[in-house]
Amino acid sequence: MRDFNNAKPCLTGKGVTKTFGFGDKKMNAVDHVDFNFHEGEFVSIVGESGSGKTTLSKMLLGLISVTEGQIDFQGKPRDISTNAKKKEYWKGIQAIFQDPFASYNMFYKIDSVLLDCLKMRGDGSLPYEKKFELMTEACSFVNLKFAELTNKYPFELSGGQMQRLMIARIFLLKPKILLADEPTSMIDACSRATILDMLLKLRDEINMTIIFITHDIGLAYYVSDTVYIMEHGKFVEYGPADKVILNPQAPYTKRLINDVPKIYEEWDLTTV
Amino acid sequence: MKNTIKQAFHSSKFVTGFVIFMFVLVTIFVYPLIVTRDPLEMVGQGNFFKPGTYVAVSDVVGTNSNYRLNVDTSAAKLETGLSVENRAMMADWLEKYGEVPASDIDVTDAESLVALWNEKYDPKTVIKGMTIAVRNQYMRLNNQIQHALKDSGVIIAEKNEETGELEEAKSYDGREFVNQGDLPNTQTFLLGTDNFGRDVLTELVAATKVSLGVGIIAGVIATIIGLILGLLAGYVGGFVDNLITFITNLFTVIPSFVLLILISYSVSESARGTTMVGILIGITAWPWTTRSVRSQVISLRNRDHVNLSKLSGHSMMRIVFTDILPYIASYVVMAFILQISSGILAEAQLSMLGLGPSTTTTATLGLMMNWATQYSAHTSGTWWAYFPVILVIALISFSLNLMNTGLDQIFNPQLRD
Numbered sequence: 001m002r003d004f005n006n007a008k009p010c011l012t013g014k015g016v017t018k019t020f021g022f023g024d025k026k027m028n029a030v031d032h033v034d035f036n037f038h039e040g041e042f043v044s045i046v047g048e049s050g051s052g053k054t055t056l057s058k059m060l061l062g063l064i065s066v067t068e069g070q071i072d073f074q075g076k077p078r079d080i081s082t083n084a085k086k087k088e089y090w091k092g093i094q095a096i097f098q099d100p101f102a103s104y105n106m107f108y109k110i111d112s113v114l115l116d117c118l119k120m121r122g123d124g125s126l127p128y129e130k131k132f133e134l135m136t137e138a139c140s141f142v143n144l145k146f147a148e149l150t151n152k153y154p155f156e157l158s159g160g161q162m163q164r165l166m167i168a169r170i171f172l173l174k175p176k177i178l179l180a181d182e183p184t185s186m187i188d189a190c191s192r193a194t195i196l197d198m199l200l201k202l203r204d205e206i207n208m209t210i211i212f213i214t215h216d217i218g219l220a221y222y223v224s225d226t227v228y229i230m231e232h233g234k235f236v237e238y239g240p241a242d243k244v245i246l247n248p249q250a251p252y253t254k255r256l257i258n259d260v261p262k263i264y265e266e267w268d269l270t271t272v
Numbered sequence: 273m274k275n276t277i278k279q280a281f282h283s284s285k286f287v288t289g290f291v292i293f294m295f296v297l298v299t300i301f302v303y304p305l306i307v308t309r310d311p312l313e314m315v316g317q318g319n320f321f322k323p324g325t326y327v328a329v330s331d332v333v334g335t336n337s338n339y340r341l342n343v344d345t346s347a348a349k350l351e352t353g354l355s356v357e358n359r360a361m362m363a364d365w366l367e368k369y370g371e372v373p374a375s376d377i378d379v380t381d382a383e384s385l386v387a388l389w390n391e392k393y394d395p396k397t398v399i400k401g402m403t404i405a406v407r408n409q410y411m412r413l414n415n416q417i418q419h420a421l422k423d424s425g426v427i428i429a430e431k432n433e434e435t436g437e438l439e440e441a442k443s444y445d446g447r448e449f450v451n452q453g454d455l456p457n458t459q460t461f462l463l464g465t466d467n468f469g470r471d472v473l474t475e476l477v478a479a480t481k482v483s484l485g486v487g488i489i490a491g492v493i494a495t496i497i498g499l500i501l502g503l504l505a506g507y508v509g510g511f512v513d514n515l516i517t518f519i520t521n522l523f524t525v526i527p528s529f530v531l532l533i534l535i536s537y538s539v540s541e542s543a544r545g546t547t548m549v550g551i552l553i554g555i556t557a558w559p560w561t562t563r564s565v566r567s568q569v570i571s572l573r574n575r576d577h578v579n580l581s582k583l584s585g586h587s588m589m590r591i592v593f594t595d596i597l598p599y600i601a602s603y604v605v606m607a608f609i610l611q612i613s614s615g616i617l618a619e620a621q622l623s624m625l626g627l628g629p630s631t632t633t634t635a636t637l638g639l640m641m642n643w644a645t646q647y648s649a650h651t652s653g654t655w656w657a658y659f660p661v662i663l664v665i666a667l668i669s670f671s672l673n674l675m676n677t678g679l680d681q682i683f684n685p686q687l688r689d
Binding site for chain 1: 575577579580581582583585586587588594595598599
């Protein structure tokens with residue numbers, strides 16, 4: 001585990017809140033959360049379903065508006081008021097979504113996803129041979145052969161292949177921050193380890209900040225430097241992964257740790 | 273796309289609808305090539321001629337033919353000449369004044385009825401209590417019967433141009449026949465003629481074409497307006513959504529048919545052509561397309577592939593056209609089919625009220641119904657003036673709805689059986 005106290009802050013938030021509904025039905029999905037993510041840090045946000053993880057991630061991505069609070073990107077207040085500024089912001093932050101089957105437009109060949117990335121990078125005018133080379137390189141990074149995948153439709157690929165292709169996309173874009181919203185929850189255990197390893201490799205190679213959103217605290221412990229525990233839209237506990245998981249303070253964290261099924265012990269269901 | 277079309281043709285419902293619709297379409301385009309007559313030409317002088325083949329009387333007389341057939345022609349003449357009412361009258365007389373028991377009278381057997389009539393009826397007998405009018409009626413009926421029974425020949429006379437006297441040219445008796453193929457002038461009206469003496473079949477084919485055109489204009493306009501508003505409301509959301517939903521709800525609450533009547537009424541009669549009526553129907557029929565497109569788009573808006581497209585820096589227009597529209601395309605096609613069908617029905621309804629296209633140069637299905645109603649075809653029993661029109665309207669909307677149901681079963685797996 002590395003120490004990130006002196007590293008440059010990459011994405012910080014103060015009192016970030018998202019409210020849905022009006023009047024009696026008013027509900028704070030994310031309730032005044034503060035966070036500080038550093039460059040090169042592997043951050044996990046752990047919480048059960050409905051705790052506001054995905055809402056927070058969408059706010060971080062700028063896909064939905066922030067009701068209250070401020071988000072700083074690379075030390076400066078984030079400005080995504082116009083489409084051009086949003087486009088610029090998205091060069092710095094990208095995402096991998098939970099469901100690889102829903103992440104692709106099923107009417108277009110998978111080439112178009114990678115070609116869009118090249119265009120976003122500013123390599124849209126390169127000759128096709130050069131583009132092909134770049135795409136092949138990105139695919140070989142995730143152990144895929146582009147020559148086999150080209151001209152295929154998304155539904156011709158397996159879930160694991162699709163998710164790896166999403167990582168290839170990130171490899172091409174090389175953003176400062178990667179927001180991975182439960183990228184392994186729809187994938188079998190074997191592919192899961194591969195995908196996590198690839199994310200770690202990507203972090204090491206380009207010093208990327210990875211915000212890993214998961215409901216699996218065991219997985220979070222395995223990969224992350226810092227862990228944020230989220231309950232009902234609030235961070236109840238956060239800190240280095242060792243400290244939070246080996247010595248949990250909040251009762252919610254203890255419960256989450258107890259809920260992890262263990263192979264050699266009888267599963268304690270009393271806390272559920 | 274190719275697969276979807278292939279899949280559609282595996283659905284028996286879709287195929288049935290498609291075949292019916294294609295049959296109508298082919299008829300519309302092939303029939304005018306065979307029958308080149310102007311569909312609105314008034315071929316008949318007088319209204320509502322029966323369906324059938326019409327033969328020029330002078331040709332029958334003038335055609336040289338020596339076909340003598342050994343058949344009894346009077347029986348056939350009696351069968352067609354004696355209407356049901358006449359037979360009832362005869363039976364009535366025989367029972368009341370001829371003292372024939374009711375069980376002996378068989379109105380279906382013309383020959384025995386006439387034989388009985390000839391035996392009992394005497395025009396000279398005066399029956400007490402019978403008015404002269406009724407008596408004359410029976411005498412006319414008797415003359416009619418005697419004429420039908422007459423087997424003697426007909427003499428054709430020609431005027432001698434010099435003397436001005438009539439000279440016998442030919443004579444015919446009841447057993448001489450003419451081959452239909454020898455006649456130079458025959459006219460076949462499979463569906464008779466309408467109140468203006470126009471051939472109903474030719475008119476019907478032309479009217480179906482115009483009505484389909486009206487339906488397609490209405491469908492295209494309604495679908496385009498509905499699609500644009502639905503996409504805007506669903507994708508942009510917020511204030512735009514609220515405003516569009518408000519307007520849509522407003523149009524949904526006011527029955528669009530009432531609106532259509534009011535608009536049609538206020539458009540001057542000279543401007544109300546078929547295209548205009550199509551446009552009017554289109555601009556009142558969009559609300560439900562808007563509503564359904566909007567709800568589909570809202571559910572698509574938060575899909576991951578749309579989010580990914582946003583993150584790839586695509587513009588709103590591009591996202592709408594590449595990430596939203598293809599996903600709802602099948603739905604829009606189905607809505608379009610239904611809009612065509614309801615457009616045709618709306619035109620027929622409007623025309624029935626006299627608010628349809630006001631034109632004398634084209635016919636529409638609705639106008640044909642309107643004309644038939646105005647000349648009380650339904651009370652005079654001239655079914656050919658309106659029934660085929662109803663059948664065509666029903667056939668078109670049935671085929672379109674069947675196609676729609678077939679497509680629905682393909683695109684909506686929950687409905688598959």
